[in-house]
Amino acid sequence: MAIESVVVRQRVEDLDAAVPFYEKLTGSTASRFAFAGVDLAGVGPFLLFAGSDEAVQRVAGVAATLVAADLDAAVEAATAAGAEVVMPVQPTPNGRRAVLRHPHGGVFEYVGPS
Template identity: 40%
Template sequence: MPVPVLAVLARVYVDDLDAALPTFVELTGEQPRLRFTYRDLDLASVGGYLLLAGSDEALAPYRGTHATTVVESLDEVLRLTAEHGGKIVDGPNEVPTGRNMTVRHPGGATIEYVQFHAAARSALHRPEQ
């Protein structure tokens, strides 16, 4: 059974979120839909990007993660991970946008999965043009 994927966000690691945002706003033609802090990081989603800002030390544990995938159900990702021999690297955790976990899949891809709570999920949808 496929896991319903709501969005895939390319991760961009930056040292200063305020300095980076104007470029991504102009690039995508969108304003940040989500902006929040988590641990020692500042994050924002703009278009199909998730910008993560912090010091080299703060970003170090996250740099090996290739993408963030917003899913309908984290439980389905847990099932798929067990079924296919993946490894849970971190989580599940409560995060500002809902629940997340990071999985290393067979073959080496490391993906963060997030199940958004209602407020974050509504921010995921683009405003009508």
């Protein structure tokens, strides 16, 4: 299992206002989508999200997103090492995801291709 990259998660009040800053900062074009009532934009290594307090609570408790080429292997290795599955692997608009709590308390979203 290998984590290929880490995506920094950032809540913003106004996604439309925030995206241009992160596009300039990273030299990347935002990829926008919605999930579970939350508006999101992936810009380089950042995942910006906005929405009502109730909706963003579903994503705000996660420290970071860990990207793995083989999501199933990553989840299996993490659980074998003591992580707890908070949300099992499921499809998303951009692939698949799972949420795990590491043995020392951190909660992380793991994502991978479909």
